[in-house]
Amino acid sequence: MGPLPRTLELFYDVLSPYSWLAFEVLCRYKNIWNVSLQLRPTLIAGIMKDSGNRPPALLPRKALYVKNDVRLLGQHLQVPIHLPKDFFFVVFEKGSLTAMRFLTVVKLEHPELLEKVSRELWMRIWSRDEDITEPQSILAAAENAGMSTGQAQELLERVSTPQVKNQLKETTEAACKYGAFGLPVTVAHLDDETYMLFGSDRMELLAHLLGEKWMGPVPPAVTARL
Numbered sequence: 001m002g003p004l005p006r007t008l009e010l011f012y013d014v015l016s017p018y019s020w021l022a023f024e025v026l027c028r029y030k031n032i033w034n035v036s037l038q039l040r041p042t043l044i045a046g047i048m049k050d051s052g053n054r055p056p057a058l059l060p061r062k063a064l065y066v067k068n069d070v071r072l073l074g075q076h077l078q079v080p081i082h083l084p085k086d087f088f089f090v091v092f093e094k095g096s097l098t099a100m101r102f103l104t105v106v107k108l109e110h111p112e113l114l115e116k117v118s119r120e121l122w123m124r125i126w127s128r129d130e131d132i133t134e135p136q137s138i139l140a141a142a143e144n145a146g147m148s149t150g151q152a153q154e155l156l157e158r159v160s161t162p163q164v165k166n167q168l169k170e171t172t173e174a175a176c177k178y179g180a181f182g183l184p185v186t187v188a189h190l191d192d193e194t195y196m197l198f199g200s201d202r203m204e205l206l207a208h209l210l211g212e213k214w215m216g217p218v219p220p221a222v223t224a225r226l
């Protein structure tokens with residue numbers, strides 16, 4: 001038997017553009033670093049409430065900074081981020097509750113499609129300024145990720161069931177227990193130690209903790225294909 005795989009849990013919400021950045025970088029590195037990457041759909045609103053934090057964009061000067069930061073990081077990390085025209089309406093009015101419940105049920109029933117469906121939802125909201133709250137929008141994302149219409153509809157019908165609601169709540173609580181006050185959060189389980197890292201900008205530190213090499217956001221073996 002070989003050594004036990006090191007595990008990384010990525011807590012994310014598709015409402016969080018920084019989560020998208022962390023997600024793409026970790027998806028690029030998971031095989032290079034030989035880590036088991038567990039994707040954990042989480043509700044950022046729940047984390048804000050539980051920790052008493054507030055979204056950075058509620059402070060006007062921070063909002064300006066974040067918009068620019070995310071745009072520049074998108075270019076640097078080769079993730080095609082284009083901010084939605086009505087940033088505040090999209091983030092603070094529309095939110096991500098149904099989308100995150102949908103990803104929760106995808107993880108339960110078709111975990112092999114979770115990466116792709118998550119990416120499709122991010123592409124909609126943070127690249128093409130498309131809705132992610134209406135049933136048709138969620139179905140379109142699922143179908144683009146390779147799910148049949150029937151499969152996607154079946155899962156969508158389950159988003160309001162106690163099982164799915166509770167699962168999303170449990171995952172959000174798990175992130176809070178690790179100390180989350182925002183997203184993305186990467187929890188690294190390495191030998192006897194557990195580390196909680198906040199942000200998409202902790203990857204170099206993560207490489208250091210893993211004893212692996214950080215080769216920048218787009219490692220040579222990988223071509224960014226977004």
Ligand SMILES: N[C@@H](CCC(=O)N[C@@H](CS)C(=O)NCC(=O)O)C(=O)O
Binds near residue numbers: 018055182
């Ligand atoms: N510096 C971090 C920022 C991450 C970030 O601001 N995430 C937002 C959600 S998109 C958040 O939860 N912020 C909470 C906070 O900054 O306290 C990065 O580059 O990823």
